[in-house]
């Protein structure tokens with residue numbers, strides 16, 4: 001049985017979430033959640049877009065991956081995130097295919113999720129995130 005994978009979000013790097021929000025709200029997207037993720041050096045804003053989201057990324061400092069991204073190429077499309085139900089299994093499949101995540105392993109993401117990133121040089125030019133959501137409270 002194949003695992004269910006879905007497009008979880010498309011992430012856009014911005015200088016300022018506050019400055020970027022009016023555009024996305026004008027497009028009809030609703031702000032659902034904002035959160036600082038110190039492990040990634042970013043503030044995030046998640047906007048609902050159908051069953052997926054647009055994730056805005058604002059660097060907490062310049063010396064972070066998103067800060068350096070903005071320095072290098074300015075604001076714009078940053079990564080896409082695919083949601084998997086079992087990140088360890090997904091990473092094992094990727095390892096079998098010769099694909100290793102940045103930083104070697106999964107780490108903590110927003111809202112209690114676990115995430116792993118793959119470098120664009122290994123994925124045809126797209127920074128790719130795999131996300132296993134936090135277990136839903138019962």
Ligand code: CO
Pocket residue numbers: 009011055079080081129
């Ligand atoms: Co993301």
